[in-house]
Ligand code: FAD
């Protein structure tokens with residue numbers, strides 16, 4: 070029966086959309102960091118929604134499991150098939166058309182396989198901004214952004230992907246197409262079904278297109294690199310600066326001194342913009358549509374008030390785009406630099422913004438008690454409560470032995486996250502690697518609801534099985 074199915078699938082998508090030679094499928098079954106290397110029957114690359122629908126219908130009939138895949142950047146194993154080799158990968162990369170751009174409605178309608186950066190560019194060409202930006206934007210795809218509900222450096226101002234989606238088109242697990250490509254900002258006609266598919270990590274259906282919100286392009290951007298006494302002061306400063314700048318902050322990134330030191334040591338071009346050494350910094354950015362110089366004045370006044378109230382120890386405002394880029398290089402270099410400091414463990418968590426400092430204090434104390442000499446590097450988008458609580462091994466320690474304690478550390482950190490009303494995954498999702506943790510932290514009621522939704526939409530369980538749901 071199975072060779073028949075593969076023949077039928079090949080007939081639907083044509084030779085260009087069908088790969089089954091292991092040499093060709095290798096990039097689609099391997100995760101970038103090499104943590105997961107799976108196998109599959111075939112990689113199917115449809116070119117239209119109709120082809121996706123036909124592929125899924127055939128798979129549903131045959132009970133064939135499908136792994137939806139975008140740019141393969143999510144790094145939690147969700148887009149990679151299991152080692153069994155019994156699944157097919159359905160990659161959306163060929164569905165990469167911008168279907169519509171409605172400048173007056175401030176919307177863009179794009180297919181799932183559009184690379185995020187391409188959509189940003191299309192918006193910019195129409196003098197609009199797609200306010201979604203992060204490190205993987207050159208390769209992640211819109212379908213993947215939606216399926217993981219990604220949030221980037223502008224979440225503070227514009228929300229995460231979920232807040233930017235007005236409509237979706239989805240191929241359901243039985244092959245039917247739901248055309249939910251509404252371009253409406255107001256639509257109170259019952260369950261808002263699009264939200265089921267956003268953040269579902271491909272377990273409920275295949276997103277084939279989406280309507281995204283655009284906003285006017287900021288004409289003025291102000292960026293500052295600011296030394297603060299500690300995370301408590303940083304969070305107080307965040308509230309003050311939001312108020313002082315008329316709520317125009319779009320980024321507020323925490324950077325610890327240790328992270329800056331690692332970045333200076335390992336990444337070319339990173340320099341400390343301030344004369345003295347401080348324990349903590351924030352990279353702050355504000356953007357406004359109008360008012361020559363007005364934002365600059367508000368921004369300067371806000372920082373000056375911070376100096377008076379001692380929430381700010383020192384600050385430098387970028388005078389040009391080169392300086393702005395130099396500030397952002399520090400933030401972007403943090404992750405890369407950690408690789409050169411031996412074993413490094415990542416926790417991508419969030420807590421209410423008001424509890425960021427409590428989390429950093431408690432979690433740092435806990436991991437230092439567990440492993441003396443461990444080097445915590447908590448950084449990230451604290452403007453929206455997201456902390457990348459990354460941990461480097463003690464200097465000179467055995468890397469394998471340190472990495473082997475990953476589960477123990479994760480449990481310790483996640484228990485603190487739970488006590489502070491936070492989330493164990495703020496960005497990358499659950500995929501394969503956090504399923505057991507999800508089972509531990511979600512209430513039985515919440516897990517029941519999630520399973521009920523899965524059973525209702527995908528009764529045969531063919532859509533990305535054994536991912537996300539414990
Ligand atoms: P993939 O990795 O291919 O897939 C992710 C999941 O979605 C899988 O479960 C897959 O099955 C499912 N899926 C993919 N496409 C579809 C579809 N069309 N329909 C249904 N399901 C689908 N995330 C953040 O939130 N914020 C960040 O700042 C951030 N920064 C990053 C920086 C770097 C350098 C990297 C490598 C990753 C970063 N991420 C970040 C991770 C982020 O989740 C992904 O980059 C992106 O959202 C996933 O898109 P993708 O196309 O690569 O999806």
Ligand code: ZN
Pocket residue numbers: 449450457496
């Ligand atoms: Zn991040």
